[in-house]
Amino acid sequence: MIFVTLLRKDLLIELRGREVFAVTVGLSLMLAVVAAFGIGTAFLNPPQLSAVFPAIAWLIFIFAATVGLGRSLEAETQDAAIEGLLVAGVSPPQIYSAKVFSNSLVLCLGQLIGMCLLALLLAINLSDAWSALFLISALVVFGYSALATLLTALCATSSLRGVLLPLILLPVIAPLFFSAIELTHEALENGRLALDSPWLSLLVGLDVVYFLLGLNLYGAAIKE
Amino acid sequence: MKNRYFELSTVFVFLAVALANYLIFIYVPNERVMGPVQRIFYFHVAAAVAAYISVAVLLIASLSYLATRKPVMDGVSVAASEVGFVFCSIVMVSGMIWGHAAWNTFFRWEPRLVSFLFLWLIFLGLTCMRRFGDPSRAPEHSAVLGVIAALTVPVVVYSIQLLPQTAQLHPVVVENRGLKEPSFQSTLFYTMAAVATLTGLLIWLRTRIAVLESKRSKRQPTGG
Amino acid sequence: MHSDGLKLDGICKDYAGLRVFNSLSLQFNPGEISLLIGANGSGKSTLLRIAIGLLTPDSGTVHRSSAAVGYVGHLNSLYMQLSVAENLDFWSSILPEAENIETLLMRWGLTKYRNRRVAGLSKGIQTRVGLARALCASQKTILLDEPTASLDDTSVGGLITALQEKAQSGAVVVIASHDLARLLPIATRVVLLRDGIVASDAQCGNHTELDALLTQYQGNNR
Numbered sequence: 001m002i003f004v005t006l007l008r009k010d011l012l013i014e015l016r017g018r019e020v021f022a023v024t025v026g027l028s029l030m031l032a033v034v035a036a037f038g039i040g041t042a043f044l045n046p047p048q049l050s051a052v053f054p055a056i057a058w059l060i061f062i063f064a065a066t067v068g069l070g071r072s073l074e075a076e077t078q079d080a081a082i083e084g085l086l087v088a089g090v091s092p093p094q095i096y097s098a099k100v101f102s103n104s105l106v107l108c109l110g111q112l113i114g115m116c117l118l119a120l121l122l123a124i125n126l127s128d129a130w131s132a133l134f135l136i137s138a139l140v141v142f143g144y145s146a147l148a149t150l151l152t153a154l155c156a157t158s159s160l161r162g163v164l165l166p167l168i169l170l171p172v173i174a175p176l177f178f179s180a181i182e183l184t185h186e187a188l189e190n191g192r193l194a195l196d197s198p199w200l201s202l203l204v205g206l207d208v209v210y211f212l213l214g215l216n217l218y219g220a221a222i223k224e
Numbered sequence: 225m226k227n228r229y230f231e232l233s234t235v236f237v238f239l240a241v242a243l244a245n246y247l248i249f250i251y252v253p254n255e256r257v258m259g260p261v262q263r264i265f266y267f268h269v270a271a272a273v274a275a276y277i278s279v280a281v282l283l284i285a286s287l288s289y290l291a292t293r294k295p296v297m298d299g300v301s302v303a304a305s306e307v308g309f310v311f312c313s314i315v316m317v318s319g320m321i322w323g324h325a326a327w328n329t330f331f332r333w334e335p336r337l338v339s340f341l342f343l344w345l346i347f348l349g350l351t352c353m354r355r356f357g358d359p360s361r362a363p364e365h366s367a368v369l370g371v372i373a374a375l376t377v378p379v380v381v382y383s384i385q386l387l388p389q390t391a392q393l394h395p396v397v398v399e400n401r402g403l404k405e406p407s408f409q410s411t412l413f414y415t416m417a418a419v420a421t422l423t424g425l426l427i428w429l430r431t432r433i434a435v436l437e438s439k440r441s442k443r444q445p446t447g448g
Numbered sequence: 449m450h451s452d453g454l455k456l457d458g459i460c461k462d463y464a465g466l467r468v469f470n471s472l473s474l475q476f477n478p479g480e481i482s483l484l485i486g487a488n489g490s491g492k493s494t495l496l497r498i499a500i501g502l503l504t505p506d507s508g509t510v511h512r513s514s515a516a517v518g519y520v521g522h523l524n525s526l527y528m529q530l531s532v533a534e535n536l537d538f539w540s541s542i543l544p545e546a547e548n549i550e551t552l553l554m555r556w557g558l559t560k561y562r563n564r565r566v567a568g569l570s571k572g573i574q575t576r577v578g579l580a581r582a583l584c585a586s587q588k589t590i591l592l593d594e595p596t597a598s599l600d601d602t603s604v605g606g607l608i609t610a611l612q613e614k615a616q617s618g619a620v621v622v623i624a625s626h627d628l629a630r631l632l633p634i635a636t637r638v639v640l641l642r643d644g645i646v647a648s649d650a651q652c653g654n655h656t657e658l659d660a661l662l663t664q665y666q667g668n669n670r
Contacts, residue, residue: 002542005538005541005542009527009530009538012530012534013527013529013530016529016530017529075527075528075529078528079523079524079525079526079527079528079566080521080522080523080524080525081525081526081527083502083519083521083523083525084519084525084526084539084581085525085542086501086502087500087501087502087517087518087519087525088517088539088542088543089515089516089517090542147372150368150372151369151372154353154357154365154368154369155357157358157360157361158356158357158358159356159358160356163356164352164353164356164357167348167349167352167353167356168349168350168352168353168369169349170345170349171342171345171346171348171349171373171376172346172349172372172373172376174342174376174380174383175376175379175380175382175383178383178384178386178387179383182386182387198386199386202379202382202383202386206379209375213371213372213375217290217368217371217372220290220364220367220368221364221365221368223364223502224361224497224502224503224504360464441465
């Protein structure tokens, strides 16, 4: 299947260069240390730390992932490989889906590592809610990938691509960001995923909407 | 011929807005609690309406451009995003002035203010896309971003309402339901209508400029 | 069913502020090896990109009788971080009826480079890989833009053999090039493009026509 071939190719390229993964994890690590240091000066007690943890963890992820994805289309545009795909009859939705899934896999791994790291530094216990956190991370990162993959294509040929992506991505990622924080907060408090939470419906809805938007608009973003 | 309609519209809108100013500053009495400063409320709410109108126009124009590739629709997108940006800035500034006068605070984290902050950031992102994006692909890329941005607005409003609230800062007296004085109500509605026509006029004007600009740039040879 | 080849009808295109084509029509037939020549800026590359579907004309239609197309433009459409074998493996998985990798590597003299990353190879070898990619399946429409620019004579020989095989099996081959010395011998037709219009169109079998066309071309290039 073409999707599988494309996905394998994207993962292989990422494995070779490890750009997205390295930048995401590296930045997450640095930001986690800085954040932990900064929070440490506030002398918060454990409940307060737990309250503040989700926001900081997801903020770090969004920032690190946005920087990490900044040059992710370089492999396709460097030698006009994406043109070759279009000429060979591969449709933009196929290219898009493969990229979303490959980015999701890489970023999800990066996000989990970053989150665990931050929890370690702030002495927060994640083990009670790990399955809920894993699921939340998967859903949020998928939605983020769906939107970011599309927007990266919009920036790919700009002269300021690394800087432009955060400027256009961060305002529109807000609802996803809120869902991530609220769900993580609820998971840490209750130890499980709140299935009736409006935030979960919002998150799933956003994942679907962003993916559908991407499938339909990716062609306009990459074609000449 | 188009000029004639435009000139007539300009005169009409000018008179309508002049009348609105008269109503705001002369006709309507001082508000009991806040005094004259309260009059900024009319501009604030009307500008908010204008911003929402711009978002709607942006969505329609962006979708239209993607479907038909008509250059005039790209012009409307440019116009809607710029006019929306200006009115959104007016909402923020007038809101801050009013906030400081009424509650001695420039900004508070509550639904409406935060929604408009994100709207402003979205418009900023659109402006950055136009300014720093790839110039040869600008219409398509901006249309894609326009669709995403416009669809994000209701989602942001919805998700911010889900957030746990501190105090509702918009006082009840300024909700439409709470406006007891009929002259306040009629002034508000009239101002909203007048500013709506001003929004339409400004979008029309900016579209004409955008179309002329693109015609002029087409005529200048750039080399083969 | 005899396929129609490649047909461009009434193509109009404004590109980067210039009117490039004004109702241009051309038909390329199966089995032909057509050489598209013209001065820089005459629209050769743009025409190929429109013919292959990467650029949409403002008006006019493009008809390709087959969906299996091969194109090498100014860039080779390769993944620089992957090896030659990985690239060809990927591209042959995408395309139906693709040739076996080993045969492909051997035919284009790439066997000793198979595990080298494309990024580390010379431009000439990269072009060979790009051509191997574009010609690896049963493509019926082949458009090449200056393919011989970085190739040595041996590689050009390999390219010529491949193109002749394709043409014999009924493919449409169009090559935009300045390299008359090496490509004219295999061309069956030459089309001269000037300022976006077909200035001249000659069959290589007709020597008078061809000479007139070449004089016109070389006259303008003085």
